[in-house]
Amino acid sequence: MKSFLPVVAATVVLAVLQLLLGTSEYFVYLTSLVGVNVVLAVSLNIINGMTGQFSIGHAGFMAVGAYVAGTTSLILKDDQLSFLPPAVSDQLFLLLALLLGGGTAGLFGFLVGLPSLRLRGDYLAIVTLGFGEIIRVVIQNSDGLSKSLGAVPGLSLVGSFVGKFGGALGVSGVPQRSTFFMVWFWVFVLVLLARRLADSSHGRWLKAIREDEVAAEAMGVDTTSYKVRAFVVSSFFAGIAGGLFAHFVPIINPGSFTFVKSMEVVVMIVAGGLGSTTGAIVAAVFLTLLPEGLRSLFLQLGGGDASLAQKVDQVRMPIYGVLLVLIMLTRSQGLFGTHEAWDLWKRRKPAEAKA
Amino acid sequence: MSPEALGKRPPREGLLEVDDLFVSYGPIAALKGVTLSVGQGEVVALIGANGAGKTSTLRAVSGLVKPAKGAVRFKGQALTGLKANQVVAKGLAHAPEGRGIFPNLTVQENLDLGAWLRKDGDAIAGDLEKCFSLFPRLKERRAQLAGTLSGGEQQMLAISRALMSRPTLLLLDEPSLGLAPQVTQTIFRILKDVNAQGMSILLVEQNAHLALGLAHWAYVLETGTLVLQGTGQELLASEAIRKAYLGE
Numbered sequence A: 001m002k003s004f005l006p007v008v009a010a011t012v013v014l015a016v017l018q019l020l021l022g023t024s025e026y027f028v029y030l031t032s033l034v035g036v037n038v039v040l041a042v043s044l045n046i047i048n049g050m051t052g053q054f055s056i057g058h059a060g061f062m063a064v065g066a067y068v069a070g071t072t073s074l075i076l077k078d079d080q081l082s083f084l085p086p087a088v089s090d091q092l093f094l095l096l097a098l099l100l101g102g103g104t105a106g107l108f109g110f111l112v113g114l115p116s117l118r119l120r121g122d123y124l125a126i127v128t129l130g131f132g133e134i135i136r137v138v139i140q141n142s143d144g145l146s147k148s149l150g151a152v153p154g155l156s157l158v159g160s161f162v163g164k165f166g167g168a169l170g171v172s173g174v175p176q177r178s179t180f181f182m183v184w185f186w187v188f189v190l191v192l193l194a195r196r197l198a199d200s201s202h203g204r205w206l207k208a209i210r211e212d213e214v215a216a217e218a219m220g221v222d223t224t225s226y227k228v229r230a231f232v233v234s235s236f237f238a239g240i241a242g243g244l245f246a247h248f249v250p251i252i253n254p255g256s257f258t259f260v261k262s263m264e265v266v267v268m269i270v271a272g273g274l275g276s277t278t279g280a281i282v283a284a285v286f287l288t289l290l291p292e293g294l295r296s297l298f299l300q301l302g303g304g305d306a307s308l309a310q311k312v313d314q315v316r317m318p319i320y321g322v323l324l325v326l327i328m329l330t331r332s333q334g335l336f337g338t339h340e341a342w343d344l345w346k347r348r349k350p351a352e353a354k355a
Numbered sequence B: 001m002s003p004e005a006l007g008k009r010p011p012r013e014g015l016l017e018v019d020d021l022f023v024s025y026g027p028i029a030a031l032k033g034v035t036l037s038v039g040q041g042e043v044v045a046l047i048g049a050n051g052a053g054k055t056s057t058l059r060a061v062s063g064l065v066k067p068a069k070g071a072v073r074f075k076g077q078a079l080t081g082l083k084a085n086q087v088v089a090k091g092l093a094h095a096p097e098g099r100g101i102f103p104n105l106t107v108q109e110n111l112d113l114g115a116w117l118r119k120d121g122d123a124i125a126g127d128l129e130k131c132f133s134l135f136p137r138l139k140e141r142r143a144q145l146a147g148t149l150s151g152g153e154q155q156m157l158a159i160s161r162a163l164m165s166r167p168t169l170l171l172l173d174e175p176s177l178g179l180a181p182q183v184t185q186t187i188f189r190i191l192k193d194v195n196a197q198g199m200s201i202l203l204v205e206q207n208a209h210l211a212l213g214l215a216h217w218a219y220v221l222e223t224g225t226l227v228l229q230g231t232g233q234e235l236l237a238s239e240a241i242r243k244a245y246l247g248e
Ligand SMILES: Nc1ncnc2c1ncn2[C@@H]1O[C@H](COP(=O)(O)OP(=O)(O)OP(=O)(O)O)[C@@H](O)[C@H]1O
Pocket: B025, B028, B029, B030, B048, B049, B050, B051, B052, B053, B054, B055, B056, B057, B097, B206
């Protein structure tokens, strides 16, 4: 029962915030962007930080979630649960789409992780890099894929689903159902899970794998199985992030899920401190707001002329690069190392309890 | 094919049998037909020069490498083909070479990991106390990160962590590695106590003098092949061993 308490409290707080601020378009857009990046960073941190594996294809899983969830909502656009208020019905349909998107991404995570996580070292990095690119290229050519799938008996439904991906043009017209509430609800669920995981015995085995895989194996830890599980969870949440993203941007296309996006998330967790959920959150918030802040600053400097503001996107990655180099030079373990904000508070408690 | 034996081995109930074991790393043949056994309650030492294949033998027994050929039987059951994490569950604990502790976990967390397959919570607490009574220094440092322990303390931790799985057989790979003589003496004295309480040990050591002093039975490994076996005392007294391994 105790574990439900934070969920209930968070739901209430988020619902109140939603009622107070949910109508301000810019606020909702900005916080959604931040929330999606926090989900991406915290979930990638589970595999890269806590488990010590190195995945650099998070955007691929995000894409899977975005396309599956977005297309699902597109198909179910006009359906309503008539016995519920329209807004609530919309959120339930959104939740369904998100779970489908996340679930599919998790399944892909399993398929990618099982063979590559058996091996040690850099294989996962190479395989995830390849996976991210393959997914993007496949979506870019979804029309051809849709035709081929349609020709296979029993897969015609999948074929027509893929046919809605729109190739390089992307999917537009996904109902904009994402809300401040839904985004931050998932942020909350993931952060709670990551925190519980880190404190659990399960999390301790992951840490042991990160520290010394051979020794962990020699302790009796089934390292492959634990790594695959962590990877599936991580991919699931990347899919959720993608699904949320698909429901507040006007159009999703392969260009949103490039290698650059994957690296952006890697930069966030490395800057925040690999292994620290707090670090991932802080870095994700900061690195999302930074370009947005620059954009509005430039917009003012340019006296409303948007051409200067558009340059922000071009200089963003170089700025990230410089920032990362500076952090590595001054604090190679990242801002937070492996520490957590809540540890400060926790550490005081057992000390008191013992005294 | 057994090597020449010095002295007579008192009969014991069999525990571990390694039969004609071959291990290769790509083109390198590390073990070329090793046959050895460990009896119930026995300390068996495996000595040999660098690169002789001692670590490879332990790794093959505990499932960390797959042998190219040969069989490993433990309590009459075949271990061949099992993965390392499944072997631990059978009652074999391996304290790997170079200690293999988890430096960024605390001493306590390291020990908890040792017991991670066990479900008998109360007995775990008892075994923890037993480890702390063997190595009181670990108790003082239980909340400290393992990486900040001295080399000797890390070795104590590695042995304790292996004991925490409450094994029937303890595989130790060079517990004296990089330690001062007094610390090594302490560790060997404790190993003797642990054995006196019934633990069987397969011990790999560079320090032939100490290992043979402790061992009931010992094997000498040379480039992947056993060349000699005997009681610890007989080997200590043997001319060939004194020349090759004791530097006399
Ligand atoms: N992972 C590996 N890849 C390739 N060759 C290896 C590997 N591990 C061991 N070897 C080789 O196998 C042989 C036996 O190595 P092993 O580690 O078993 O020796 P050892 O008797 O434990 O030596 P030491 O006393 O130095 O620890 C050596 O020639 C070594 O170079």
